[in-house]
Amino acid sequence: MGRSPCCEKxxxxxxxxxxxEDQRLVDYIRxxxxxxxxxxxxxxxxxxxxKSCRLRWINYLRPDLKRGNFTEEEDELIIKLHGLLGNKWSLIAGRLPGRTDNEIxxxxxxxxxxxxxxxxxxxxxxxxxxxxxTNTVKATMELDFRNAPKPVSKPSFYLDFIYNQFQFKPNADSLDEPNCTASSGMTTEEEQQQLQKKKKKHDHPSNGQELNLELSIGIHSADSSRV
DNA sequence: AATGAGATCAACCGCCAGCGT
DNA sequence: CACGCTGGCGGTTGATCTCAT
Incomplete structure (x- = not known):
């Protein structure tokens, strides 16, 4: 049996x-x-x-979107975060206020x-x-992915794994800032509930606190030869 | 002015995780 | 535990724009 379509195509x-269409969507969400x-x-x-509505809202209509050219700081931040997280665009976007995963x-x-x-x-x-x-193998060994949880692509496990590898200090406030919401840009109280739900998804299971990626940037910055 | 190549970016598609039943 | 539904994600496509010739 095939997967049922998400809508009447x-x-x-x-x-x-x-x-x-944009106006209708904006009006409705407002x-x-x-x-x-x-x-x-x-x-x-x-x-x-x-799905199309969601994408249009998140990537184009949300009022908190920055749009316009990326700054040099944003460039460097993206490079550093990509070095840490790979193609986890939504996680990267979560650290760049006003930017969407698609845009990045x-x-x-x-x-x-x-x-x-x-x-x-x-x-x-x-x-x-x-x-x-030659160094790909070496770099992989440095992070010791041999012990990575399976499947590595699972964000919560993956972050947990990186957390342990780099021994990040947890920062409970890091995702409480509105700027740090991953591509949703929620602001109202009821939307905050959704944020809490979302946060829960990525919480470190052992201590319930957040991964502070700013620390990870610090680690990489100190070793400028890698970036 | 015409046109072809390359660059850009909005939007789609398919897959997967999480949740409820 | 199995299944279906939904939201979310990353990869890809294709329409449009820009620029060189």
Whole structure:
């Protein structure tokens, strides 16, 4: 049995959003907040898939989006976070207020990759290009992924693993700041509840506190030869 | 002015984790 | 435990823009 579609494809619009559609979506979310994306299109009078509505809101319509060019500081922060987390765009976006995972992913692929290559750095391993092949194994050993929980791609396990590898000090406040919400930009009280729910997802299981990525940046900054 | 190549970025797709039943 | 539903994520696509020729 195949997976059921997320919406009635025959009756949904696709492609670029019109101003009218944007307005309907914004009006609806202003009135009712972010809620059940599946039922939102019908309730808002949109002939769109719920997923499409969510994406449009998160990546384009959210009021707290920064937009515009990335600063040099943001560039460096993205590079450092990517070195730590890999292609975990949503986690990276969570440390860049006003930026979305999609935006960062695009920016990485179009600008930063080239920037790193021009510096002679492999964008995937963050090691010098001519040493990439031999050092990949070495770098992997440094992080000792042999003991990584399976599957490594599971964010909570993955963060837990990095936490242990680098022995981060927990910082309970780090994700309480509105600026640090991962690509949702929630502000109202009821939305804060959702944030709490989200936070819970990534909490360190043993102590219930947050991973402080600023410390991780410090570790990498101290060893500038790697970035 | 025309056009082709490359760059950019919004949007889609498929997969997966978490949750409720 | 198994299953279905939903939200969220990362990879990819394709329309549009920009620039060189």
């Amino acid at each position: 025959a009756h949904t619009n696709k492609g670029a959003w019109t101003k009218d 009135l009712h907040g972010e809620g059940c994306w599946r039922s939102l299109p019908k309730a808002a009078g949109l002939r769109r898939c719920g 992913k695009n920016y990485w692929n179009t600008h930063i990759k080239r920037k790193l290559i021009s510096r002679g750095i492999d964008p995937q391993t963050h090691l010098p290009l001519n040493e990439t092949t």
